[in-house]
Amino acid sequence: MTHRAKKRFGQNFLKDxxxxxxxxxxxxxxxxxxxxxxxxxxALTAFLAEEALTVIAYEIDTSxxxxxxxxxxxxxxxxxxxxxxxxxxxxxxxxxSHIVANVPYYITTPIIFKFLETDTLQSATMxxxxxxxxxxxxxxxxxxxNHLTVTISYLTEIKKVMDVKRHLFTPRPNVDSAxxxxxxxxxxxxxxxxxxxxxxLVRAAFKQKRKxxxxxxxxxxxxxxxxxxxxxxxxxxxxxxxxxxxxxxKYIELTKGWVYGL
Ligand code: SAM
Numbered sequence: 033m034t035h036r037a038k039k040r041f042g043q044n045f046l047k048d049x050x051x052x053x054x055x056x057x058x059x060x061x062x063x064x065x066x067x068x069x070x071x072x073x074x075a076l077t078a079f080l081a082e083e084a085l086t087v088i089a090y091e092i093d094t095s096x097x098x099x100x101x102x103x104x105x106x107x108x109x110x111x112x113x114x115x116x117x118x119x120x121x122x123x124x125x126x127x128x129s130h131i132v133a134n135v136p137y138y139i140t141t142p143i144i145f146k147f148l149e150t151d152t153l154q155s156a157t158m159x160x161x162x163x164x165x166x167x168x169x170x171x172x173x174x175x176x177x178n179h180l181t182v183t184i185s186y187l188t189e190i191k192k193v194m195d196v197k198r199h200l201f202t203p204r205p206n207v208d209s210a211x212x213x214x215x216x217x218x219x220x221x222x223x224x225x226x227x228x229x230x231x232x233l234v235r236a237a238f239k240q241k242r243k244x245x246x247x248x249x250x251x252x253x254x255x256x257x258x259x260x261x262x263x264x265x266x267x268x269x270x271x272x273x274x275x276x277x278x279x280x281x282k283y284i285e286l287t288k289g290w291v292y293g294l
Contacts, residue, residue: 035073037203041093042136044201045072046159051196052076055132055211056083058193059157065126067153069117069133069143073099076134081107088125090117118142122150131156137205140164141180147214148187155215157193165192165210177276179238183231185280186221188214221284229294230287237275237283245273255292263289 037043046052056079059066068089071077073096080087081103087110091100094114104112113120118139122129129152135143140160147156163176168190170176184190193211198204222230236252237245246260261271267285269278278286 035096035099038093040138042070042138043072043093044137044203044205046075046134046196046201048200049075051194051200052079054194055134055157055159056080058211058213059130059132059155061130061132065129067122067125067129067131067133069131070136071100071112072096072134074103076132077110077112078103078107080132081110085109086126087111088113088129090115090120092116118146122146122152125152127152129153131158133157134159137161137207144184144214148184148216153216155213157211157213159196159209159211161205162195162208162210165212168212168214172277172279174276178241179234179275182234182238182280182283184214186230186284188216190214222287226287229290230283232294233287233290234275234283237278241274241276243274244271245269245275245278246271248275253292253294259292263292 037045052075055076061080061084063085066080066084066087068077068080068087071089071091077087077089089110089112091112091114097114100112104110131147131153135158137160147153166176167178167180168184169192170181191213193213196209196211198208220227237248239248239252246257246264249255249260250257264271264273267282
């Protein structure tokens with residue numbers, strides 16, 4: 033059965049069964065409920081269905097049905113849903129589910145946000161483009177460090193599992209890949225109203241990278257610069273500090289002390 037890969041759906045199929053097995057092993061899903069995004073021709077799905085308690089796999093491309101139907105027949109714990117994952121209602125899936133997927137790269141960030149916003153999903157082990165993995169694992173004072181790094185590391189523990197070179201996919205994509213695992217933190221440091229403030233402060237801080245933190249916050253919240261300067265000084269931070277210099281813990285502290293009406 034030949035299938036012409038569709039670029040618009042980010043179809044790059046992974047063939048290397050050693051890598052597929054390593055992904056399943058890292059995901060730690062024995063007897064757990066799994067959500068797969070984009071089963072494709074079912075290469076990863078087959079391993080998942082053998083290991084997990086249940087697998088629900090969302091595939092947008094119905095022309096892959098002929099590859100996936102036999103797999104569905106073989107595995108009674110596998111349910112393939114032909115739907116855009118971004119439109120799927122996940123409120124009724126099992127309350128302790130885990131994403132394992134080789135995701136379509138054109139929607140990597142929306143998928144990560146859907147995972148973060150969906151309470152039924154506890155972890156995500158995903159093949160993503162290397163550039164996004166580098167962002168997630170970035171440390172302060174590097175080019176890759178941005179508001180996504182800070183926001184996602186506040187909400188999850190981020191682990192890099194492995195690098196995967198582009199030549200292992202068919203068709204070969206233009207970028208290298210990496211597998212990462214995000215596990216939602218059981219307890220978070222900020223109360224819900226403080227969290228809303230934290231997300232706003234972080235987003236605004238990184239709005240224009242070449243500007244100082246004071247200038248970005250001044251523009252976002254119309255707070256005068258002298259007030260912001262005094263606030264930063266009270267945390268032993270210079271008025272010239274930039275967003276990418278501050279670690280997550282500093283943003284948490286700055287959120288807790290914020291009294292400027294956000
Ligand atoms: N899992 C397979 C593998 O490892 O070889 C295929 C991975 S391929 C990178 C991405 C898959 O996601 C394709 O099968 C594609 O059709 C599917 N896909 C793309 N956009 C989707 C969406 N919005 N919702 C669900 N599946 C999608």
